[in-house]
Amino acid sequence: MDHDGLAKRIRSSLLEKEPMRLHTTWKVGGPADLFISLAYGEDLPEILEYSRQNRIPLFVFGAGSNLLVKDAGVRGIALKIASDFAEHSIHGNILRAQGGAHLSRLAGVAAEAGLSGLEFAAGIPGTIGGALLMNAGAYGGRMADIFHRAGGITFSGEEELLHPGDMNFGYRSTSIMQRDIIITWVELVLEPGDPFLIREAVRKNLDHRKERHPREPSAGSVFKNPPQGPAGHFIEKAGLKGLEAGGARVSEKHANFIVNTGHAKAGDILALMERVRKEVYQKFGITLQPEVRVIGQ
Ligand SMILES: Cc1cc2nc3c(=O)[nH]c(=O)nc-3n(C[C@H](O)[C@H](O)[C@H](O)COP(=O)(O)OP(=O)(O)OC[C@H]3O[C@@H](n4cnc5c(N)ncnc54)[C@H](O)[C@@H]3O)c2cc1C
CATH class of the missing domain: 3.30.465.10 (Uridine Diphospho-n-acetylenolpyruvylglucosamine Reductase; domain 3)
Structure with a gap:
């Protein structure tokens, strides 16, 4: 789809097939069909109308520090509200x-x-x-x-x-x-x-x-703390520190952090999250709920 019409009506910059890994702290995530970094508030009504009229899905995010964007990326518009709109x-x-x-x-x-x-x-x-x-x-x-x-x-x-x-x-x-x-x-x-x-x-x-906190790219705490205590405590007690899937690893420093060791895919992180959930459930009967938000199909 050609987005020239929108590009002419707004002042914020617009990119096609922008890798979301450039906009998440985990540094993973496939391309967004259309990526806009909001710089001018007055562009918002135009972007919203464009999305509605053309039935293009809209995903809004900020610094991407609590997001796991899947490897297939984001269909439709990924609208970033971050450093360009920060007075x-x-x-x-x-x-x-x-x-x-x-x-x-x-x-x-x-x-x-x-x-x-x-x-x-x-x-x-x-x-x-x-x-x-x-x-x-x-x-x-x-x-x-x-x-x-x-x-x-x-x-x-x-x-x-x-x-x-x-x-x-x-x-x-x-x-x-x-x-x-x-x-x-x-x-x-x-x-x-x-x-x-x-x-x-x-x-x-x-x-x-x-x-x-570990230095490697992460999204902070992956799981919410269950009522029984800190999620990291149960992950550590289950012996999962250092566990790896592809380029993702349960941090040695903080068990509730999954870090990107350099070449992780979102799929690696998801697989590791699933493994951690399963093991913690098997050992303690506790179902961990993700704190990070998972985006994409
Ligand atoms: C190293 C590290 C340490 C962290 N420590 C903490 C901590 O101590 N406590 C804590 O609570 N969190 C922590 N986090 C997680 C994260 O930083 C916070 O949740 C943060 O508030 C998310 O903001 P964001 O702009 O990155 O949101 P994003 O990750 O970009 O988005 C998070 C959610 O908010 C929505 N969203 C974002 N901006 C908007 C907007 N303008 N309008 C509507 N919806 C929006 C998105 O759609 C998404 O659903 C940490 C993360 C990292 C990487």
């Missing part, structure tokens, strides 16, 4: 950012401004839009605790204002996960604090991540 501003104790703003960088911005509440996010390599959708969290903090409001546009083109009561926040889940909506901006409500202490907390969290 932020501070109004009193409210931090406002476009959906593509990098969460960890915002933690630094808040620290510099002497605002507390976002320290937990230092080192989380996602966007604020993705983090809101996932209710990302760490070190006892989570997006739900500091969420003020957000703006979005539905796939049918309606603008929406989202308040905490609309979100149904759960453990790494929100009600907007089930909806066809693009998060375009988010406001967080923070608290004035001692800039020195805030910076210290940020530094401590970053140091802890450096120490505990």
Whole structure:
């Protein structure tokens, strides 16, 4: 299909057959039929209308840090809301950012401004839009605790204002996960604090991540923690650290991370996830649920 019509109507750049592995932290994923990195908010209505009129499926994502895109890639449009759409501003104790703003960088911005509440996010390599959708969290903090409001546009083109009561926040889940909506901006409500202490907390969290997390490409924790305890604990106890499938390996450093050793395919990661689930179920009777989102057929 020729997409020249859309290319003429929008200012954001548009690429055909773009490998998704270039846009995910796991560095796997086949091509997207049409890839757009959003740079101008006013392009959104055009993109949405094009997708609707031509019945082209639309997949929205951010930094790709919680995604496993399959090797067959993405059919239709993959719309990236990340570094090209990432402005932020501070109004009193409210931090406002476009959906593509990098969460960890915002933690630094808040620290510099002497605002507390976002320290937990230092080192989380996602966007604020993705983090809101996932209710990302760490070190006892989570997006739900500091969420003020957000703006979005539905796939049918309606603008929406989202308040905490609309979100149904759960453990790494929100009600907007089930909806066809693009998060375009988010406001967080923070608290004035001692800039020195805030910076210290940020530094401590970053140091802890450096120490505990593997360096190889990953998508962070693969499985959600079951009610019985940390998923990594059961994976380690099942003796699965270091287990490999193709180019994917259960990290020796953190058992709930699967790393790409350099030439992994999405299929390798999926096979390893399945093996881990099976073994943990057989040994402990616990069914692990993926935290990462699997995309594609
Ligand atoms: C090394 C490492 C450490 C990590 N540590 C943590 C951690 O401590 N805590 C934690 O919670 N997570 C962690 N993660 C996972 C991940 O960084 C977070 O879930 C992050 O918030 C995802 O943001 P993203 O922009 O990468 O989203 P993506 O992975 O791009 O997308 C995730 C989901 O959100 C949707 N989405 C993304 N942006 C939008 C938008 N603007 N509008 C609508 N839908 C959107 C996508 O469709 C997808 O369903 C880690 C990942 C890595 C690689």
